[in-house]
Amino acid sequence: MKEKEKSILKTLVLSKSRQISSRQMHIFPILISSVLSSLFLLFLSHSSSCSSTSSSSSSSSSSSSPSSLTLPLSAAARTDPCSGRYLYVYDLPDKFNDGIVRECRAIFPWIDMCPYVANMGLGPHLTETGSVLTETGWHITNQWVLEVIFHNRIRQYECLTANSSKADAFFVPFYVGLDTGRHMWGHNTSLQERDALLVELFQFLKLRPEWLAKGGRDHFILSGRSTYDLRREDNGASQWGGKLLMLPEVKNMTVLLIESNPWGNGNEFAIPYPTNFHPSNESQVVAWQDKVRSTDRPWLFSFAGARRPGHEGSIRDQLFDQCLKSSHCKLLDCALGENDCDTPVTTMSLFQSSNFCLQPPGDTPTRRSAFDSMLAGCIPVFFHPDSAYTQYKWYLPDNYSEYSVYIPQDEVREGRVSIEEVLLRYSEKEIGYMKEKVITMIPGLIYKDPGYKLESVRDAFDVAIDGVLRRVKTIIGNQNSI
Known part of the structure; x- marks a missing residue:
């Protein structure tokens, strides 16, 4: 495994120099102070086990998994369970969020997004699950609707406050991705029109005492x-996307995205793509884990x-060719009309029947399919570090070999490695261990139905909020110590 670790390190260095050579990742120390009748310090290390102080069900996951980490409880929190966890949500005019949803037909020129933004962003209920899925908890969820799901989840958050002076962190519910989508494909709009809501939002925020x-x-x-969709430079050659991440004000904020820039200024954090599974009670989660644990593969x-013909650097052709030549591989060609890869039953049937699922980069290094495959209990095979390892650090174990396989894409592109031979080296015992690790990670990789409370299941939203609160405490603590 040491040779693999050397390879991934080499790829990381090359990726860093190609993407953003002048920027480095920042690692913040985590320091939390509490004062009641006496003073005491608590520190949280990178391998923190403070999840034992939480009543969450993340105890079912390995203690080494980042998704099991929770905020430590201070003495103050024992008297006020929301101490250190209060969120203030800006009440923005609905043109920044719900108004965009009401104009759902304008979000994409070739897709009617109205069915997908329904049901609080979960999309249509999936009723025909067959023998592939469990009977309840499934929807047809679009991968771009996380803003709607997250906003509806935060509306049900147990520690909201209308008193901004009491808040530990402040959420700005602007559906910036959906707004940007309205101007990205062939829309005849000027840059000024494209950025109108974004500019108006920050003019508003910068006058607020909470921001100041x-x-x-x-x-x-x-x-x-x-x-990559939100870092447009107006003086650059490309006019693609929006400019949220280029605003100087945003560099002070914490930004959550489905894919971050791991070599940026340290304020971007990747959280999982939404899958099609949104349980409304704990038993639905357990039933699904039991199903994928026992399925035949x-x-x-x-x-x-x-x-991806003509897509420079893509290894898709090599993956197709290797899979077609192997008697151990099953291929689902999503370019063929008869293969409806947007139907959860189709893709989940494939992933459930496989021990390993190949997850190459797409238009960008990450892809939703990685989360769909892990939801099915399939061990992901990554070919680029930025597809997972540098991205979802709040969610995935630091030791990537516990739950995934890494094969450098350069070796695949140059024909120096057989994917089949690499995967055949894993014993049944090793596969079983890795599969079980993936299955225990499932609760932290999904988004619960916002209409229900699941006290014993901590989902991707809960992990994200904990991460934001930890980061804000660190930043504010460091600022106060200067």
């Missing part, structure tokens, strides 16, 4: 799109995707 108190350092915002590995 800390310069936005305790504020966070979420986008359901990739970082006749295929060693599989791939669901399409070739």
